[in-house]
Amino acid sequence: MTEPTPLRFIEAVNGFQRTAVIRTAMELDIFTVVGEGVETAEALAARLGIAEKGARVLADALVVLHLLTKAEGRYRLTAESALFLDRKSARFLGDSVKFQLSEAITGAYARFSEAVKKGGTASDGAGALEPEHPMWIEFAKGMAPLMYTTVLKVAEVAAPAGRVLEVAAGHGKYGIGLLESGAAREVTALDWPGVLRLAEANAKEAGMAEQWRGLPGDALATDWGTGYDTVLLANFLHHFDTATATGILERARAALTAEGRVVLVEHVPEEDRVSPSAPAWFAVQMLATTPAGDAYTLAEYTGMLTEAGFTEPTMHKVPGAARHVLVAERRVR
């Protein structure tokens, strides 16, 4: 047996250092600059107007994180950073740090011990669930590119989607993706007014404005209307306790036609709740930032869905993301 070492513990303790390195890298847009062929510490320093030593230590750290390569003193993008972190890439998702490292989230983690003690966020009020919380503007702005493969998977498994209601639409990309793929005939996107303006702009930019309409309001209080073929609840139910989430699913059932169905996008850990690591870790995020949210297992989603009058869901893994798409049919009672 190998002698135990504390290196894994130390690495976890020092996680905040990695966050700091990434934050600085994105502020300086260093991946975009390396992508332009500025490849040495000296050249990076000159181009970015920073100290050469700072450029060298930062770039070396990004090599340690496998986000750059280094050979003979020259830094180059990896396949991953070229696709996701170079601002000139269509798949650039670097602005997601503005949400992931927003004061609303980092502040919640600064009070994580309190959250563990009380079993819910220590942030003021309802944390991330406060009406019109500005963090969801950052989410809608920065996180959409992170959902790329998930949007494709939803379009694939939700077709044909007919008339769609997208609840807590945020950036609106799921509904827009359904329109673009031809899976949906029309989409109604529900969210707070501030966020909805961004979704509307996205719908227009995609050339889908005619089949798309916004429904401003609070997902838990506003009248959703009826006659939808599909209700889409993407990254939404995890913010609530199971009773509230079940109530939302009951609202979905009431809004659907007899043959309608609900489509969920969720982080779904295994029943052991500790694997795979990314969806399991999502429970930490919910504890830190919401009063009663969680990373629910398939058994728990099945329980909520059947109680609300749906069939057991089919579950589809999203490639390259820690998310699943769940689809359940409205059951005739």
Place this chain on the structure above:
Amino acid sequence: MTEPTPLRFIEAVNGFQRTAVIRTAMELDIFTVVGEGVETAEALAARLGIAEKGARVLADALVVLHLLTKAEGRYRLTAESALFLDRKSARFLGDSVKFQLSEAITGAYARFSEAVKKGGTASDGAGALEPEHPMWIEFAKGMAPLMYTTVLKVAEVAAPAGRVLEVAAGHGKYGIGLLESGAAREVTALDWPGVLRLAEANAKEAGMAEQWRGLPGDALATDWGTGYDTVLLANFLHHFDTATATGILERARAALTAEGRVVLVEHVPEEDRVSPSAPAWFAVQMLATTPAGDAYTLAEYTGMLTEAGFTEPTMHKVPGAARHVLVAERRVR
């Protein structure tokens, strides 16, 4: 080729969440409690006086970090957490977080972008090198257990050490280890007075007070005396630029007998500066917290040592730690 995914980027961005989880785990002393046989979320909640959900999410996160195991809802220590994170273990090193997550260090990382721009710490004054900086009290208190295998390696490769001067002794464990192993005949430990009191207490506790004496002062200014067989510079030279570090080595040479030698404990990355990951990353720590410190390569240490009148060093890897011990002989000029 596998399709690139942003999961590695996201994990680095969210490093601060791991830090928060560890900080809370250590505050609650959860490893010690699990070590006592309190193994379910329900029992942990009752024992720690926290919400059951908080206990479950925290413990699950520690499983994801490989610091606990989970089977049938029962959490147990791993070999690593049993040895290092259970307060009842002789090798407990959990209090190291009080240094690693001290305000002096986390505050420096909050200004990491500034540090990159200027090529040195953005903290006030000399950062970690301010005279009598209280962070070194936390270091001396919390970090000694982290040096366990390094102390053993120093005792092994420095023997026979004769009369020893330990510069910037901190907790004093290297010198005390040399006395305990019989490698040293007597040890003079130099450090600022506040820290030195802790080293003195450690020497007394080890029963080595008679062969040990403290020399309070500033390592760069105080008279070191002469006639030492060994000058020990553990985790010290990396705080300085090469000129200052070379000057310190010249002071060491002047303090040594003709056959004397210098023993360094250092983080030494490969010449590429990006491997292995832990010593390479140490350059980030030095950039964030010191005006001009660095993780120097073997070639750089060899350059400083030979310039200061020493032979090329022999280098010894410390098992289970990201450190090396370097030994160089005083050269007759």
